[in-house]
Amino acid sequence: MKYPKELMAYCPNCNAHTEHKAKLASKGKARPLAVGNRKHERKLMGHGGKRAGEKSVKKQGKRQKVILECAQCRKKQERVIGSRTKKKLEFSA
């Protein structure tokens, strides 16, 4: 999927439509003690059946998140693109 590098979008700080720069949101640092990570590690230790090499769930695509930066006030807004994609967003000029 392609997405424009620069676009007009609403900025709540300026309360108007202004030029925005688009950038793909990057993943934050993983927290090793977060509930989900502890749960995952417990699962890897064993107990409970799962056969190696067999997948029960087919992977679904992810929704992409884009960070929009206002050219006037430099504030950032995030925007989620509704459709799921398996490939990363491409930015077109």
Ligand SMILES: [Zn+2]
């Ligand atoms: Zn602004």
